Amino acid sequence: MNPNCARCGKIVYPTEKVNCLDKFWHKSCFHCETCKMTLNMKNYKGYEKKPYCNAHYPKQSFTMVADTPENLRLKQQSELQSQIRYKEEFEKNKGKGFSVVADTPELQRIKKTQDQISNIKYHEEFERSRMGPSPSEGSEPERRSSPESGAYRRAEQPQQQHHGQPAATVYQQQQQQQPPPSQSYCYKEPTPASSQRNAPAAGGKRFRAVYDYNAADEDEVSFQDGDTIINVQQIDDGWMYGTVERTGDTGMLPANYVEAI
Numbered sequence: 001m002n003p004n005c006a007r008c009g010k011i012v013y014p015t016e017k018v019n020c021l022d023k024f025w026h027k028s029c030f031h032c033e034t035c036k037m038t039l040n041m042k043n044y045k046g047y048e049k050k051p052y053c054n055a056h057y058p059k060q061s062f063t064m065v066a067d068t069p070e071n072l073r074l075k076q077q078s079e080l081q082s083q084i085r086y087k088e089e090f091e092k093n094k095g096k097g098f099s100v101v102a103d104t105p106e107l108q109r110i111k112k113t114q115d116q117i118s119n120i121k122y123h124e125e126f127e128r129s130r131m132g133p134s135p136s137e138g139s140e141p142e143r144r145s146s147p148e149s150g151a152y153r154r155a156e157q158p159q160q161q162h163h164g165q166p167a168a169t170v171y172q173q174q175q176q177q178q179p180p181p182s183q184s185y186c187y188k189e190p191t192p193a194s195s196q197r198n199a200p201a202a203g204g205k206r207f208r209a210v211y212d213y214n215a216a217d218e219d220e221v222s223f224q225d226g227d228t229i230i231n232v233q234q235i236d237d238g239w240m241y242g243t244v245e246r247t248g249d250t251g252m253l254p255a256n257y258v259e260a261i
Contacts (some may be wrong), residue, residue, distance in 0.1 A: 005029050021049045032056055109256045116238060204231040204242060207258040221251035229258055 005012045007029035018025040020041065031038045034056035045057045052058065207229040215222045223229065223244045231250075232242035240258070243250040 020044070021046045021051065023049065112238075112256065113254075204233040206230050206261045207232050207240070207242065208261050209258050211257045213254065213257050215251070217252075219251050221247075221249040221253055223247075223253065223257075228261070229253065232258075 002011045002013055003017075003024040004010065005026045006023035007025060010026070012024045012026055016027050018027055018030045018041070020030065028038065030040075030044070030051060032053040033050050035053060037053050039051050039053060043054065044051045045054060046052070047058050209223045209225055209227040209229065212224050213222060221242075221244055223246075228245040229240075229242040230245050232240050234255070235241055235252070238255055240253050240255050241251070242253060
């Protein structure tokens with residue numbers, strides 16, 4: 001059965017039927033409600049199930065809500081609820097803002113290196129504050145910058161850990177064994193351990209460098225990642241003595257920068 005037109009109420013046959021806005025229309029009856037311009041399925045705009053052209057499509061306007069006491073109360077209540085939720089979330093997540101860093105071998109090596117550097121700087125400052133100005137002040141900078149002084153400072157820390165004595169006590173014992181200061185002062189290694197560290201290695205093991213290293217003192221050697229270190233001897237937990245096969249240089253090197261082959 002053919003439906004009736006939503007505009008004129010007459011029967012709409014299939015050849016002239018337009019099905020739009022949940023209604024059926026004649027093609028001539030499907031026009032704008034305001035200007036009566038004939039519309040089609042491409043240029044119409046529906047509003048309350050009535051067709052309009054683009055120019056006469058009703059504009060929607062927004063109404064202003066007055067700040068009544070009830071609206072103010074609802075607004076204040078919403079703000080209080082948001083603050084309560086914010087405080088609850090803050091207390092719940094308190095102390096969880098930092099991520100846990102895995103204690104990898106690389107981080108352990110970096111931490112150990114930093115601890116060694118800080119200990120060396122601390123002992124240097126302690127010695128400088130203990131000695132103060134003296135007649136041998138002119139020769140003191142040369143002694144500290146000499147190759148033997150670097151080995152002396154590095155030997156001081158293992159001896160302290162081995163014997164369990166404070167740095168000040170070890171230093172005072174070494175000062176008592178040294179001759180009186182003079183302008184022609186010549187430094188001599190205080191313990192056999194430091195002289196063994198400077199002794200040339202023979203028949204030692206072979207190691208391969210896993211990091212680049214630049215010598216920080218005259219008795220140390222520089223090498224690059226992948227270099228082979230031969231005739232290596234262990235001095236203490238942190239240092240070795242060996243020869244860089246690529247350059248032929250011999251001296252001290254950090255143990256955590258190389259690995260056994």
